[in-house]
Amino acid sequence: MSEIENKAENGSTESAGEGSAGEAKDDKGLGLGIIFFIIAFVACFLSGTLLFPKLLYSKKEQPFNFDHALHVSEAGDCETCHSLREDGSFTGIPKLATCLDCHYEDVLGETEDEATFVEEYVSKEKEVPWHVYSRQPDSVFFSHAAHTEAGGMDCVSCHGNIGESTSSRPYEENRITGYSRDIWGKNIFGIKKHSWDRMKMDDCAKCHKKETGHQGYCFQCHK
């Protein structure tokens, strides 16, 4: 008789008459089951919380390090480089031409990064392929002018204190969507402490509700 048949036979015997012995076994099995449950629960919860983000995002280094703090102190405020055009559209990350307004001669400073900038991009007249931390999906229309000019918001409200950073942190790209981790926020649970920790639709809606009394309609942003 095979092992399987044996088991089947035992099973049928258990269900037929050995009620008390079966109960004792059940309790034991339940206890073990709970232990396994807890182990699996904890392991999966931890991997879903800690390992999953590591797998979801790929880290990319910026082409070279950029010192925002230094540039702010040399050039002035954010608008010097991240300006609005005449038609109200936002320039975003400045193009090489804007950089050349100051970097028109050889290397200005002594950093290795600036040497890379001049050698790789300025002399080759190539745009720097920056990874943009705050780029929103293309299904969203967003006007900077409406917020900063009309709404009087400051840059920090959404972008945080990036102007004080002295180095470029790695850009984390979502492997599924291709967008930056900054949109969801660093915290994988989506919990935020500051207004700039997350840039999801709910965050827009919440602020709109607070400032304008209405969270806004779909077509205002999803044209």
Added chain:
Amino acid sequence: MKVDRRSFLGLGIGAVAGIAVSPMGMKLTDDSAIWTQNWPWTPVPVDGKVNYEKSVCSLCPGSCGISVRKIDNRPVKIEGLADHPVNDGGACLHGIAGLQYLYDPARIKTPLKKNGANFEKISWNDAIELVAEKLSNMREKGSPEKLACITDKEQGSVSGLFKRLLKTFGSPEFYTMPSLESYLEITASALHGKGKTIAFDLENASFVLSFGAGIIEGWGSPVSCFKANASRKTRHAQLYQIEPRLSNTAANADRWIPVKPGSEADLALGISSVILKNNLFDSNATSNFKGDLNKLAAVLQKDYSLAKTAKITGVKPDDIKKIATLFAKAEMPVAVFGKGRGDGAQSLKELAAVHTLNCLVGNINKKGGAFVKPNNQYLEFPDVAMDSIAKTGFGKNKTGKYVNQFFEEVNRSSQSLIEALFIYNANPCYTLHDTKKIKKALDKIPFIVSFSSFLDETAMEADVILPSHTFMERFEDVPSSGGLVKTVVGLTRPVIRPLFNTKTPGDSLILIAKALKGNIAKSFPWTTYDKCLESLTSRIWNSLSEDGFAVLSNGMPGDSQPVDVSFLAKNPASLKAQGNYDLTLIPIDNMRLMSAATASSPFAVKTVSDSVLKGKDIVVEINPLTAKGLKNRGFAVLTTPMGKTRVKVNINEGMMPGVIGMVTGLGHTFDNKYVSNKGVNINDLIGQVIEPDSGLDAAFGIKASISKA
């Protein structure tokens, strides 16, 4: 401790619960939602600064001003330029699709050299050296006149440089492709003297008698014509359209007068006959006729009586009389020639007969009439240096008067009449009648240099290709043409950095001239074409570079013009269509398809209706009376003396009985999957018929038969 199935159950439930409580599910749901709303394979336009550049469209001779919308340095849209003297903000479908030519799959990306049946890439230096070496050998042998050149037009600095190179090299063999502009000049030359052209004041005319001119189908400067036609109703102006087919223009006209194909000249002469006989002419105007008017009148009375004209043309005698009376008595009448787009085959008899109507009713250089004005003269070329070889060569007779005769003579001659040929902005292997014969003639020319931007039917025949920038990548002056009243020069300018290893045709010529050294190099003193253009147009350069155009003359020429009708007084014979079949195949020009040097864009081809092109099959138009036995939208075999082809049939009463209409501009065979191998090229089916008195190819069609496939 025994691991049983409950343990596994606990493990499984624990894993699911752990994952469910972790943010993974929520995050993956959100990410997949974002992913599906932004498919990574959907191209997203790059953001940047919006800016506009003024330029001129050079796809057809219309010379419309365009405003190119750019995001940073990338052109993304072409719009009509507001307040431009030619098109005032309007644009046609070809113009707005102009950007597609930049990325055309048939673009030539680098100089090419023929090696056997294929092309191989070469450097610019090697290409120029190769051309210069061949040309130097010709001069050394003392036969510079064996270099010929074909371009699209007489006017403009690039054609000017080609002519200049030929002259200093020592050859008179400069030809242009047939165009409305060339016909306007030929007509003006026959009736009013050399160096003049004709314009029609369609904006003001109160009665337009159009002999097949497709006023809303791409004739002349299309956008300007659309606007003039659109204002007709508010001006209470009338349009009578004379042609065998109910074209869009005919449908839009006050009256459509169907006429037998090829008898338009006879109808015009019949109308003249009525005007002369009934004293409807303007006696002040007829005083400008220098001789031969009486002779012409006699010819008209004899051969173009109402009854005879009616028989030839198929138009009722009463209608002829009525048209003549309406035309002569209209306040501002104008008779317009140039069938279809006006760039197909035409006979001088027809051109002259129609224009004589203008001369008889005295509307020359009057508001709403026909303007006879001097040719565009705004380029100031320095003198050409010529040595004795050049002088001897340049003094020799041309092989043919016009490009058709040129090809015919090359084919006919047993010797090598032409040893080298330059071709720029022309596609004779596609646009001229009997394309096989044209290819045969090209085969007889040992060295062909093409300056084409696209590897089209003619460029395929070349031995060396010096590829040109497209009009969006270069500077060039664009003189207005196409019978426009205003004389305007536009400046086409680079709106994008050249995408490929191409050059401005002017620069290629300057390099060739410099490589030929001596007097030829001396005649091309400029370092670049852009500098050359600036110096040639120095008088108007400021306005060209700032406004994008310069208006040379706005009003009508004030002077009266002498009229010489001796050509018509000789009573030239009307040409017959070639062949012995019962029906006549005629070309139809459709606004949505280009049929000149530049092929239609993929966008334009997509706009063509199913009644013109169904899938890959061309649809011919035929009258129900002629289409006996044929099924509407069914297949048929069309046969002409030149060959046969399978077509689909569109049976409708908008085509005269006895006539088959086939659209032009289809049936390209070069490597462009969006445009080529759709339909057939009508020029494969029609042979040329040279008008003996003028030398023009005047084949208005060809005899044909059609039967069920």
